[in-house]
Each structure stands twice: as C-alpha cells, then as structure tokens.
Amino acid sequence: MADFAVRVLTEDTERRAVHSLLRVALHSPPMSDSDWETVRPTYGPKRFFGAFDGDVAVGSSYVYDTAVAVPGGNVVPIGGLARVGVRADYRRRGVMTELMRFQLADSKANGHVLSTLHASEAAIYGRFGYGMGTRSREIRLNRPRVRAGVPRSGHVRMLSSAEAIDQIAPLYSRIGLYRTGMMTRTRDWWSVIVEAPMRTDQPYLAAVHSGPDGDDGYVLYKAKDNSDDASNDYGATLEVWDLIGANQAARNDLWRFLMEIDLVMRIDAYARPVDEPVELLLENPRSCVTRNIDDESWVRLIDVQAALAARTYGDADPVAVEVNDAFMPENSGTYLISRDGVTRGTEQAQLTLDVDTLGMLYFGAWKPTDLATSGRIKVFDADALARADRLFEADSIPWCGTHF
Numbered sequence: 021m022a023d024f025a026v027r028v029l030t031e032d033t034e035r036r037a038v039h040s041l042l043r044v045a046l047h048s049p050p051m052s053d054s055d056w057e058t059v060r061p062t063y064g065p066k067r068f069f070g071a072f073d074g075d076v077a078v079g080s081s082y083v084y085d086t087a088v089a090v091p092g093g094n095v096v097p098i099g100g101l102a103r104v105g106v107r108a109d110y111r112r113r114g115v116m117t118e119l120m121r122f123q124l125a126d127s128k129a130n131g132h133v134l135s136t137l138h139a140s141e142a143a144i145y146g147r148f149g150y151g152m153g154t155r156s157r158e159i160r161l162n163r164p165r166v167r168a169g170v171p172r173s174g175h176v177r178m179l180s181s182a183e184a185i186d187q188i189a190p191l192y193s194r195i196g197l198y199r200t201g202m203m204t205r206t207r208d209w210w211s212v213i214v215e216a217p218m219r220t221d222q223p224y225l226a227a228v229h230s231g232p233d234g235d236d237g238y239v240l241y242k243a244k245d246n247s248d249d250a251s252n253d254y255g256a257t258l259e260v261w262d263l264i265g266a267n268q269a270a271r272n273d274l275w276r277f278l279m280e281i282d283l284v285m286r287i288d289a290y291a292r293p294v295d296e297p298v299e300l301l302l303e304n305p306r307s308c309v310t311r312n313i314d315d316e317s318w319v320r321l322i323d324v325q326a327a328l329a330a331r332t333y334g335d336a337d338p339v340a341v342e343v344n345d346a347f348m349p350e351n352s353g354t355y356l357i358s359r360d361g362v363t364r365g366t367e368q369a370q371l372t373l374d375v376d377t378l379g380m381l382y383f384g385a386w387k388p389t390d391l392a393t394s395g396r397i398k399v400f401d402a403d404a405l406a407r408a409d410r411l412f413e414a415d416s417i418p419w420c421g422t423h424f
C-alpha cells in the first residue's frame with residue numbers, strides 16, 4: 021500500500037503547503053507570505069493536485085486547461101502539465117507516478133486528447149508515455165547589425181508594464197496559433213508567467229509591432245547589465261523571452277527593433293523555432309550563433325484514437341500501426357492510418373511502436389524512418405514505413421513557443 025494519497029486541492033492551506041514543497045523541490049528560496057499572495061491567483065480552481073502522507077504535503081502537479089494546433093490546423097483541447105515536484109525525503113517511492121495517473125485520468129475525463137509538458141530532465145517522462153514532440157533553438161547574436169535592404173513592414177512602439185498587462189494577452193489571442201505545436205495561453209498562465217513578473221521591480225520590457233492591419237506582434241525582453249564582464253566591451257545583454265508575430269515580416273521588424281537598440285553587446289533568445297530565419301536579417305550571418313537545439317514540448321497522447329483523428333495526414337495509402345501503451349493500456353491496439361483518417365481495427369500490424377514514440381511522430385518533428393533506424397519503431401513491412409514517412413510529414417516544423 022502506498023503511504024500517501026493524491027487529491028485535487030481546493031483549500032488554501034493545502035495549496036500553500038503543496039506550492040511550498042514545489043519551491044523546495046525546484047531549489048527556489050523558501051516561500052514568504054507575500055510570495056504566496058503573489059502566486060496564489062496563478063492557480064486555477066480545478067487542476068492543482070497534491071500528494072499527502074497524512075497531513076504532510078509530499079508531491080505537487082498542476083495542469084493548464086489549454087489547446088494546441090495540430091497538423092492540418094485543428095486546435096484540440098489538451099492538458100499542459102507543470103509544477104511537478106516531490107519532497108526529497110519521499111523521492112523514488114512512486115509519488116510522481118501516482119500524481120501522473122491521477123492527472124492523466126482527470127485530463128481524459130475532461131476531454132484532453134493530449135498532455136504536453138516541458139521537462140526539467142529528459143530522463144523522467146518517457147516511462148509515462150511522453151515523447152519529445154517539438155524542439156527549439158537557443159541563439160546568441162553578437163553585436164548584430166541589420167543587413168541593408170531588409171524591408172520594414174510597420175513600426176514598433178514600447179509599452180509601459182501596465183499597458184503590457186492589458187494588451188499582450190489579447191494580442192496573442194488575436195494573432196492565433198500560426199505553427200503546429202503552438203498552444204493557447206490561459207488566464208492562469210498569463211498571470212503566473214507574465215503578469216506576476218511585470219509587477220515586480222524587474223519587469224519584462226515590452227514592445228508591440230503595428231503592421232498595415234494594426235497590432236500584429238510583440239516582444240517581451242529584459243536588459244541585463246554586463247558591467248562585471250571581464251572584457252571592456254561595454255553594453256547590455258538583451259534576453260528575449262517571448263517574440264510573437266502574425267507573419268514573418270512582423271517578426272523581422274521586432275528582431276530589427278532589438279538589434280538596433282543602443283548600448284547592447286549581445287542578444288540571447290531561448291526556445292525559438294529551429295528554422296527561424298534570423299541569420300537572413302544580419303550583415304554578418306555568423307553574428308548569430310546557435311548555442312543549443314533543445315527538446316521543447318513533450319507530447320503524450322491521452323486518447324490515441326481521438327488524437328490521431330484530430331490531425332491530417334499526407335497523401336499515402338493506409339498503414340496499420342500497433343501502439344503499445346503500458347501506462348494507459350486502454351490505448352494499446354492497432355490503428356489504420358490513412359490520408360482519409362484513422363480507424364481502430366484488427367489488421368496485422370505493419371509497424372509497431374510505443375506510445376512515447378507516437379508522441380515524437382505526432383506533430384511531425386521526427387520522421388518514422390529515423391525512428392525505425394534508431395530502434396524505436398519495429399518494421400514488418402518496409403513499404404509501410406515509406407508510406408508512414410509521407411503520412412506523418414509536417415507542413416511546418418513544429419514549435420510550442422509557450423514556456424510553462
């Protein structure tokens with residue numbers, strides 16, 4: 021018998037105790053009363069889960085009620101899993117495993133067809149059926165200069181913190197999900213990730229782009245003083261935290277805005293699309309350095325049939341794919357996938373894979389052939405593998421772009 025119980029948190033004292041343990045698990049400083057007052061409204065009413073040993077809080081997880089753009093353009097309901105933590109003296113006793121069971125069952129009951137997360141460590145989530153579904157690029161621009169001839173499509177204006185709190189969230193919604201893998205951002209997300217920092221003495225700086233049809237992009241960034249830098253090369257580092265635009269022209273103008281700010285030594289940006297064409301804006305393309313290609317969004321199909329049916333497929337004849345799902349065995353079975361859709365059936369499997377590998381395929385970040393070559397897909401019919409490459413081919417390189 022487990023020596024702990026998992027439940028949905030509704031009482032303020034329990035929520036505070038669980039958030040407090042999460043901070044310790046993430047190595048943040050202990051929580052003060054005023055910290056809790058800031059954080060408290062960032063938890064929505066329903067999907068905050070805690071594990072308890074008697075009255076003692078030992079584990080935490082939280083699910084954003086959100087939605088994601090899948091290949092073909094449908095936007096489907098998902099749970100965005102975050103804030104997972106277990107007390108150090110309860111680790112490796114199955115606390116997270118029970119929290120995972122609980123939150124996935126809750127998500128399923130609420131119609132989430134997928135669960136996604138951003139992992140603190142890559143080794144944790146495969147066993148629960150999550151696969152690396154999108155990747156992102158971390159870049160550094162060293163004294164960037166804009167290449168002559170890059171056109172402008174509008175103008176950029178800076179916002180005060182109060183204006184940013186009012187304007188940025190609605191602007192993100194109006195711009196919409198322009199890449200596969202992007203997700204809607206909920207009120208609790210905005211309040212914890214953007215608005216709480218905006219109210220501190222080190223807020224994000226914000227600027228909005230206006231194009232021919234009005235506001236169509238924004239950037240949130242911070243300027244970090246480099247005065248303790250050993251080199252005498254004076255200037256700040258700009259840290260780009262969020263840069264969103266309805267089209268590439270708007271995004272280019274926002275990059276230009278950043279590149280032309282004075283007294284800047286470098287610009288660092290995290291979790292950008294891997295194919296974002298920043299180099300094309302630069303006089304010297306080598307002043308943009310790729311520092312990392314990282315795993316970004318981890319994807320778990322909660323309802324495999326519904327998730328597979330929600331996306332579109334390339335032009336190829338059907339493939340019978342056997343999916344093994346040890347953590348949610350009701351998903352295990354054979355699915356016939358074709359350009360016309362997906363049915364669950366009893367065909368002889370042509371390809372076999374685990375559900376975490378399906379999470380890697382789902383948005384199109386990885387090719388079936390590469391997953392087969394690396395031992396993640398068992399192939400019983402080589403032609404079926406070639407067809408799977410065409411069926412799962414991505415219309416754009418997927419990117420989440422929302423940190424949570």
Ligand SMILES: CC(=O)SCCNC(=O)CCNC(=O)[C@H](O)C(C)(C)COP(=O)(O)OP(=O)(O)OC[C@H]1O[C@@H](n2cnc3c(N)ncnc32)[C@H](O)[C@@H]1OP(=O)(O)O
Pocket residue numbers: 045046101102103104105106107110111112113114115116117118137138139140141143144147
């Ligand atoms: C989406 C997010 O929120 S990302 C943030 C995740 N949180 C953190 O990184 C905070 C620090 N870490 C922790 O709090 C804990 O170590 C957790 C939450 C990662 C794991 O909690 P635990 O209760 O120890 O996990 P649990 O006991 O259920 O482990 C289940 C299995 O996963 C494995 N596992 C758990 N954590 C890790 C890890 N960090 N690396 C490798 N394997 C792991 C366990 O060994 C176990 O394997 P087994 O089934 O073969 O025995």
